[in-house]
Amino acid sequence: MQGRNVISVALLMVMFSLASWGAPAHAWARSSGVSLSKGQAVYVPVYSNVFTGPRRLPFQLATTLSIRNTDLSVSIRVTSIDYYDTKGKMVRRYLGRPLEVRPLASAFIHIEEKDVTGGFGANFIVRWNAGKVVNNPIIECVMIGATSGQGISFVSPGQEIRE
Numbered sequence: 001m002q003g004r005n006v007i008s009v010a011l012l013m014v015m016f017s018l019a020s021w022g023a024p025a026h027a028w029a030r031s032s033g034v035s036l037s038k039g040q041a042v043y044v045p046v047y048s049n050v051f052t053g054p055r056r057l058p059f060q061l062a063t064t065l066s067i068r069n070t071d072l073s074v075s076i077r078v079t080s081i082d083y084y085d086t087k088g089k090m091v092r093r094y095l096g097r098p099l100e101v102r103p104l105a106s107a108f109i110h111i112e113e114k115d116v117t118g119g120f121g122a123n124f125i126v127r128w129n130a131g132k133v134v135n136n137p138i139i140e141c142v143m144i145g146a147t148s149g150q151g152i153s154f155v156s157p158g159q160e161i162r163e
Contacts, residue, residue: 035136039129042139044158046083046122048115058120059152061145062113065124069101071134076101080127081109086119101128101137113145126158136160 044065049058069076078101081094094109101107111118126139139158145151 036133037136038131038133040127040136040160041162042124042126042128042158043161044124044126044139044141045156046111046118046124046141047120047143047154047156048111048118048122049120050152051120059145059147060113060116061143061152063111063118064142064144065109065111065126066106066138066140066142067101067108067126067128068106068138069103069134070137071103071130073103074130074132074134075103076128076130076134076137078107078126078128080125082125083111083118084123084125085117086121091117091122124158125161 046063046065047061048063049060051057052059065081067078078095078099082090083092083094085091099107109124124141128137128139141156141158142153143156144153
């Protein structure tokens with residue numbers, strides 16, 4: 001009887017191995033928490049300024065949008081980077097043609113501290129795609145500012161959106 005249990009367990013293990021062997025890599029990645037995609041539209045909050053003190057004085061911030069390809073072997077194509085102001089009006093379009101970001105490489109857009117066109121509720125919409133399923137890139141903004149010996153910096157992560 002014990003021999004049959006060992007054989008049954010061994011058969012189940014072989015069947016499971018064969019079944020999972022043919023499973024696509026992205027099925028494993030999904031179950032492991034790794035995010036994969038062939039493309040996305042990503043909303044990235046931008047804070048051109050934050051308010052300080054009781055009088056809500058604006059503290060101007062420089063912004064760097066960072067796009068980091070986290071895939072080890074496949075390039076991604078950034079097809080558009082659009083900048084919107086607090087009222088949702090497109091202020092600037094940054095790409096005239098797609099930008100290739102090679103494996104483990106990064107691209108960035110920098111907005112100077114003195115540029116106040118976006119306002120407090122500015123954002124980027126970044127669209128990217130790839131020829132096959134890849135690790136999702138990390139897309140985020142780093143805001144930093146310094147005035148009169150006071151400095152502030154923080155990061156704002158991107159959020160995938162549906163168009």
